Every structure is written in C-alpha cells, then in structure tokens.
Amino acid sequence: MNNNKPKLFTCLSPSLLHLYDVNSSIVVIIDVLRATSTIATALYNGAKAIVPVDSVVECISLGKQIDALTAGERDGQIAEGLANGNSPFEYSKEFISGKTLVLTTTNGTKLLHMALAKNAREIITGSFPNLSAVCSHLVNKNENVILACAAWKDKINIEDSLFAGAVIQNIQHHFTIECDSSQIAHTLYSNAKADMYSFMQTHNASHYRRLTNFGLEKDIRYCLTPDTAPVLPLYTDGKLVSTII
C-alpha cells in the first residue's frame, strides 16, 4: 500500500461524524434523496448560489432579506411558509437561472453545518447527478476525504451509502482506504449498480417507501442517474456555488 496517498473515510450517519478528523479533510455532504441532487441540478441550471440554512424560520427570514427564492422540506414535503420544494424537477433553467435559493432540508443542511462547525478543510456536495464532477475534484485535490452521508434522522440509509460506494468505485486507487464503512458502502454499490432503482425497491429502502408514498418515483429515478448535472457545488462564504473544475 502506498502510504503517500491521502486517506478516504466514509461516515454513514451524522451521529458518527465526531469519529473522524473533519478539520484535515474535504467533506463531501451526501443527501441523495433529494437535497444534494437538487443542489447540483439548480447550480447546473444556472442558479447563482444556494444558501443552506438549518431552520424554516431562518429560511423565510433570509429569503426576504436578500430577496431570494426559498425552498425546503420537512419529512419529505414542502415546509409551511416556503415557496418551493426539494424536487430537482422544480429547478429548470427557466426558473432558477441567475437566482439565489435559500434551502433548508431535513438532513443534508444539518450535516453541512456540523462539518462547518468542525472546521472542515473544504465542503462540497455530492449526488449521482454530479458524481463524476465530485470524483474528478477529489482526485485532483489529492487530500484526505470524508464521504459524509446525511442519512435519515441519523439512521443510516441505502441511497447515501450507495453514492459513497460509487465514489469509492471510481477513485479507490488514488486513496488509502482503511475504513470498514467504506468497504461496506463499496460492497453495497457493487451489488446495486446494475439497477439501483430495483435494488432500492427489492431491499425495501425506507426512503424509497417514503417518497413513493408521496408519488415521487420520477424523483428517485432522476436522483439515481449519474452525471446529468456535471457541476461542483463548493461551500464558500456561507453559500454553495458552482465551481469550475
């Protein structure tokens, strides 16, 4: 094993983040269904910036203050007082281009602020729509990485673990991986990659059930499709912006 390679870890739940050296790592925030998929999509379609905030109250207040669009969900549905939801299909080029979006979600924004509080060296967001952009960036940077899954109210979920596994599949030879969670995520992805949607169905994934109950199969299929929004969302000065890689 080449010990000059940077280290890669996978953190499968925000409740485990304290176990990792956040301040020496690039942290990839992963909230596949649907926060980080929507972030990539909105930025790819020309959003000026996305400001992730913790609470609905803050979202409404900041939205007024900076005259931005507000969006967010609680338990998978548009939160009261906000104008827009958390579906990537809401953020077409026509709708979002040139605009700033203030976004609050159940799990993803919370995790991002945890990483921020722990002085992450850099924070980016990852999802299947921007899988290759994330992988290229991590290889180019050549620094320690934590793939941080947002999970669902701290319970580990299949889809975020699958994305971590997909990243590992792509970049494993550039990193030292001595982390059982990474191996588990990679094994999961290897089993699922031929048809991730069917894998979610047949494995009775909790979030698959939740979103399907809301009629969001189309969202799930989109959020499991790689590289439809090839952009790198980088957190800088309080907001996520599209960065040229």
Next chain:
Amino acid sequence: MNNNKPKLFTCLSPSLLHLYDVNSSIVVIIDVLRATSTIATALYNGAKAIVPVDSVVECISLGKQIDALTAGERDGQIAEGLANGNSPFEYSKEFISGKTLVLTTTNGTKLLHMALAKNAREIITGSFPNLSAVCSHLVNKNENVILACAAWKDKINIEDSLFAGAVIQNIQHHFTIECDSSQIAHTLYSNAKADMYSFMQTHNASHYRRLTNFGLEKDIRYCLTPDTAPVLPLYTDGKLVSTII
C-alpha cells in the same frame, strides 16, 4: 407484508443505539472479534457465569471479591492486572468448567451496559459460534429485536455487520424488516458468506489487520465459524449464563 410480525432492526454502532426502541426489544450484543465469541465458547465449555464489567479496575476488584477468574483486553491485548485474555482458545473445558469469569473488553461490555441502562427487555449475546442458538431463540420469542453491533470504538466494522447479516439471512421471514442498516448488513453477508475469512482479508477489514498483527489468524478463523458453541448467553441478575433453549 404481515404486520403482525415483530420488528427487527440492526444498529451498526453503539453511537446509534439512541435511535432505537431498546426498552421494547430483545437486544443481541454482537462483538465477533472476540468478546461474544469467547463468551459463547466459555459458557459452552461449562463456565458457571460470565460477569461483564466496564473497567479493568472493576474487573480486578470483583474478581477478588467473588473469587473468580478475571479476563479482558484493551486494544486487543491482555489488560494489565488481569490474568487472562480474550481469546476463545483460552477457555477450554478443563480450564473454565464450573468457574465464574469476570470479563471486560474494549467494545462489547460497554455496549451491553448501554443496553442495560436503556432498559432492554432482554439482553443476549451473539457470535458465529452460537449463531443458530441465537436465531432459534429469536424466532421462538417472537418479540422485537435489535441486532446491536459493538463496532470498534464506535466505528462500524465488517465482522459485526456480517453476523447481523447472517442472523437476518436465517430469520428474516419471521420478522418485519423496515431498516436500511439491516438490508446493508444482509447484502454484506450475502457477498461474504462463501468465505468470510477471505472477504475480511480482501476488504482490508480494520480488525482483521489489527488481530493479524498480533498473530491471531487462528482466532479470526474460529470466530467466523458457525455453531461450534451452541449455547444461548442470557444476561440475568448481573451476569451472562447459559440458557437452555
């Protein structure tokens, strides 16, 4: 889905135990390398009881008080002041029969006491040496189950996840499983079951590396072999005792 079936959850790290309804469940403490494998082996070989304690100090003190054997490891090696280690091979019938063992380990005993503090309905220990005994018991009891992995200093590990997956493989049709961690553990086991030792090797499992560095390949092989110590360790009145199932 038959909703009359009891529920089964998998908790992949002690840091996640607060997410589960411990007080309405049978909690299976899983510390494959090597605490719960050694517990099953010692009880199968006739140990009268095993008293799990949190600290080395408590282990020494209680050992003197009740005139029992003391054993335990810290970071995979015999702890200072204790007479015996944590290898199942130390607990032959000749050595342990009729005796009480006070045991402290890095992860397993800590998790057991967490489950106790949360008023688990029942606490048993599970490992490959007593896999079928655990599975039979859980099916017969027909109550909610939490498969609780001891992990390594709260970091998820492959071997405890594999055991959870093996239990699920055996008893899944008797339970309602709406838990992504269970699906992940089951997928992992399905990939590894043909040769779990090789799976640990090729996936660079952290504990495999740790114990191999101590020359404990034989222990690892034993701890991954099912049903060599068919006994059910039940926690009752402060100690683990062999229970007829």
